[in-house]
Amino acid sequence: MPNIIFCKFGRKTDMEALFFDGELYLQTLETFRSLEHKERGDKYEGSVSMRSDKNGKITLVNKETGETFKLDKTDSKVIERHSEVSGLHIYCVYCLTFEEHEGMQLGERIEDGIVSGFGDYSVVILDAYTFMEKVKAAVEELGFELLSRKVNYIDLKDYSGKMGPFIKDQSFAHQNEFRIVLMGKGRPEGPLKFSIGSLEDIALIGPSEGIKNLQVEFEDL
Structure with missing residues (x-):
């Protein structure tokens, strides 16, 4: 089983809420479609074909x-586009996969644009599996449904075919995005926020620039 690390970048207050309380803040696909932010905005969000x-x-x-x-x-x-798809809530993290159990300096795998483009603080989730178990438990308690996987990046310039929340243009491939998608009745039309509990035992927090010097080592079980 490969080693997976999630990284979340944002404002200091938001990252502290994530680290200490496990607070997840989700926006709809429609929200990201209308953003003009270079890294966050995507005109194809919410498309079905x-x-x-x-x-x-x-x-x-x-x-x-x-x-x-x-x-x-x-x-x-x-x-x-369908309103049911555009209204889906998503949570996005940067995903790193290590096939071999060896020390890796995270900054060697993360582009400068990611570090500077999403926020001045970051949470590095060292145990992605435990994190996802926490998310699934919280979503189940809320009565919603969950889908999650890595985004598939393709060239959309001349593309014809199905779309969805896990397909993005290859111009975003540097984001290495892993998405958590919430579905089900009872979700608000706007942002959705809930807590999965503290991440202090499975994550690290600090200024985004510091991630360039973070060395991670995995041990064989």
Whole structure:
């Protein structure tokens, strides 16, 4: 079984709430679609399918006269969205997987843009499996459903096919994102917040810049 580490970046107050209380703050996919933030905003969030066409045509109809006008379009993209998908709540973490049991300096695997682009403080979750067990237990108690996996990054420029909360454009591949998606009735339309309990026994907290010098070693069981 590979060793997995999660990293969460954000404001100091939010990271302290995560570390000491296990407070998770989830936004909807629609919220991230409308953000203009370089790293957080994504215009394709909430999509269920996409169709890209080359040399397509658009037909316009004058409702009063019935006259039609055909326009050539060299590049077109049709995106289908459903409110049920756009309203899903997600929690995102940076995911590192170590196939071998050896010491690794985290900064060697994390780009500077990640460290500086998401917040000045970070929580490094050293036991991702225990973290997910805590999340699952809390979600079950709330009466919601949960899906979780790593994001699949593909080239969406000319893509046609199914979309979903676990597909993103390859321009975001440096984020190495692992997503927790909450579904089920009774969720609010806006942000969702709940606690999974302290992470002090499975995580570290500190300024984001310090992660560059953090050395992690795994021991064989």
